């Protein structure tokens with residue numbers, strides 16, 4: 001049965017899609033049958049793995065609104081063991097159409113249920129905002145990874161998403177867990193990046209993944225070639241970062257399935273950190289060499 005991970009943050013441009021594409025590709029390269037689910041009408045996750053969103057007959061829209069079975073809509077990608085439930089601008093209208101459905105928040109979850117046995121991991125890329133599509137993504141997930149950009153006001157909005165998790169746990173998804181917080185677009189040369197990482201670690205402790213994702217040009221240009229970073233330039237810093245993040249994800253999932261569940265973030269501590277005016281101690285730059293996943297073929 002697949003572990004379903006939603007890469008969620010209602011803030012725009014924090015690295016959700018970049019993380020979804022590259023984590024999914026690394027999980028596949030590590031030998032896991034993986035499904036990437038594009039829940040954003042922008043279709044960036046689809047194009048980022050080499051599928052042209054404008055040339056699709058069926059998309060996630062048909063799964064959510066036209067009763068198309070997910071197994072008939074999913075596509076192979078150029079990456080071995082990586083499959084895609086694609087999206088394009090058709091999905092733009094879904095928000096309003098879903099309003100009329102009583103099961104509007106569990107549409108994705110219900111659609112993925114019949115194919116969960118075929119995959120080891122399902123990685124969902126939601127749109128920004130806390131729209132019905134974004135909530136569907138969290139309702140379908142066992143775990144969430146929250147990407148946080150290393151910038152001013154990084155913690156702003158985190159309490160909102162934690163409140164959303166709480167509401168979803170009380171309603172449609174009692175099992176929703178936070179797998180971890182991923183610090184994205186980290187620039188080791190700036191004090192700001194270091195301070196932000198320190199501040200988020202102070203609030204969330206071990207829930208923050210050890211490896212930060214560096215800001216690199218390669219990570220921003222790989223999608224225009226339709227390639228996850230490890231297939232675009234295996235030896236670059238961005239590849240190392242996502243391979244290391246993937247290894248941490250695998251370790252955490254394994255640990256949790258062994259029954260050692262993570263504690264929930266301390267809400268009071270979080271709120272204090274949000275209210276405070278930034279930390280000062282430098283955070284460690286952990287952009288190390290990849291640990292264990294070998295170079296992908298092709």
Ligand SMILES: Nc1ncnc2c1ncn2[C@@H]1O[C@H](COP(=O)(O)OP(=O)(O)OP(=O)(O)O)[C@@H](O)[C@H]1O
Nearest residue numbers: 012013014015016017018128185214215216219220
């Ligand atoms: N580590 C990185 N280094 C450099 N550029 C990055 C990095 N991560 C993301 N980007 C770039 O930043 C922009 C936003 O990233 P991305 O699309 O992954 O964010 P998002 O949270 O999915 O955005 P949206 O909320 O619009 O869906 C993109 O142009 C992407 O290429």
Ligand SMILES: [Mg+2]
Nearest residue numbers: 016017040044
């Ligand atoms: Mg995105």
